[in-house]
Amino acid sequence: MDPVEQFKESIKETTRYIKEKIDTEPQIAMVLGSGLGALADEIEKKKVIPYVDIPNFPIPMAPGHAGNLVIGELEGKNVVAMQGRFHFYEGYTMKGITFPIRVFKSLGANILIVTNAAGGLSRFFKEGDLMVITDQINLMGTNPLIGPTDEELGLRFLDMSQAYDEGLIYLAQQAAKENGIKLKKGVYVGLIGPAFETPAEVRFLTRIGADAVGMSTVPEVIVARHVNFRVLGISCITNLIFKKPTVFPKHEALHEEVLAVAEKSAEKLKKLVRGVLAKL
Numbered sequence: 001m002d003p004v005e006q007f008k009e010s011i012k013e014t015t016r017y018i019k020e021k022i023d024t025e026p027q028i029a030m031v032l033g034s035g036l037g038a039l040a041d042e043i044e045k046k047k048v049i050p051y052v053d054i055p056n057f058p059i060p061m062a063p064g065h066a067g068n069l070v071i072g073e074l075e076g077k078n079v080v081a082m083q084g085r086f087h088f089y090e091g092y093t094m095k096g097i098t099f100p101i102r103v104f105k106s107l108g109a110n111i112l113i114v115t116n117a118a119g120g121l122s123r124f125f126k127e128g129d130l131m132v133i134t135d136q137i138n139l140m141g142t143n144p145l146i147g148p149t150d151e152e153l154g155l156r157f158l159d160m161s162q163a164y165d166e167g168l169i170y171l172a173q174q175a176a177k178e179n180g181i182k183l184k185k186g187v188y189v190g191l192i193g194p195a196f197e198t199p200a201e202v203r204f205l206t207r208i209g210a211d212a213v214g215m216s217t218v219p220e221v222i223v224a225r226h227v228n229f230r231v232l233g234i235s236c237i238t239n240l241i242f243k244k245p246t247v248f249p250k251h252e253a254l255h256e257e258v259l260a261v262a263e264k265s266a267e268k269l270k271k272l273v274r275g276v277l278a279k280l
């Protein structure tokens with residue numbers, strides 16, 4: 001079969017599999033990042049489908065990632081949430097990482113809320129801050145839209161001039177205000193990882209206009225725009241790398257720190273996302 005037809009067939013097959021297990025149509029899709037999966041536990045009337053059971057889904061390997069699709073209701077809205085995401089550094093393809101986004105669209109969702117753990121580049125940030133993403137920089141050296149495509153999948157040359165939806169940013173700011181959460185805003189830069197940044201890279205990233213750096217989100221958001229999702233992105237600033245980028249002796253130590261801070265901020269993030277959902 002033609003690769004484009006085969007790809008579309010796999011999206012349909014996965015959609016059919018999930019639809020058979022649920023009786024609602026998700027309106028809002030959510031991707032929950034490292035240490036931020038707790039939000040999925042609050043979903044009501046939920047169906048939990050492990051990624052390993054879903055045809056055509058990649059299999060998760062990163063620590064701190066539960067690896068479930070959680071479908072149900074939150075703030076009276078039908079949601080589908082990825083509890084744990086796929087990272088390029090784990091060895092998946094760009095198409096694999098972003099496959100779930102196409103399935104969510106095919107299930108009927110039209111809003112995507114992405115969350116991640118990120119390193120803080122802006123001097124105005126504190127550890128544990130939440131940042132609403134206003135724009136992104138793709139420094140992953142590749143793009144999930146490379147390769148054969150057709151109009152049914154989306155445009156060949158995608159406009160990225162408004163990747164993150166201004167209306168949703170506004171709602172997030174309102175929800176933050178109402179819940180007493182200080183919400184920062186800024187530009188997210190996506191790197192492949194898995195090595196953390198050198199001090200020279202940190203200086204570089206700051207100078208090109210990035211406020212937060214991470215190893216995810218960028219591919220998902222490109223594909224989300226390709227299928228015309230309205231996108232809201234929230235970063236949890238887990239570590240301030242402009243201060244002491246080399247303070248941690250081992251990468252593992254920093255990763256544990258990232259997970260611990262993300263888990264602490266998960267409460268705030270839950271409130272914020274619930275606040276946004278209630279306004280939709």
Ligand code: HPA
Binds near residue numbers: 117119238
């Ligand atoms: N760099 C890259 N990705 C990250 C970081 C970081 O400092 N913290 C959390 N994710």
